[in-house]
Amino acid sequence: MASLKITLVKSLVGRKDDQIATAHSLGLRKIGDVTEQPDNEPTKGKITKISHLVEVTEA
Numbered sequence: 130m131a132s133l134k135i136t137l138v139k140s141l142v143g144r145k146d147d148q149i150a151t152a153h154s155l156g157l158r159k160i161g162d163v164t165e166q167p168d169n170e171p172t173k174g175k176i177t178k179i180s181h182l183v184e185v186t187e188a
Contacts, residue, residue, distance in 0.1 A: 131134065131168040135188040144182070147154065151178050 137157040141149050155175055156164040165188050166172045176185055 132165050132188045133168050133172065133176070134163060134165050134186045136163045136184045136186075137182060138184050139182045141182070148179050148182070151175050152182065155179075157183070 135155055135157065136150060140160055141152055141158075148163060152158070155172075156162070158164060168187075171184055
């Protein structure tokens with residue numbers, strides 16, 4: 130199965146609580162944090178919710 134490499138590129142300070150919770154559920158807490166997640170529908174939904182804060186590449 131393919132996986133996605135997700136990098137937090139913008140700060141979570143001042144964001145809505147649900148956006149912060151979504152970033153934390155992906156394992157992203159500080160700018161520059163990188164996580165590798167499976168390429169499935171739930172992960173894509175989370176990425177869509179915080180797309181303005183993250184950068185996504187295929188791993």
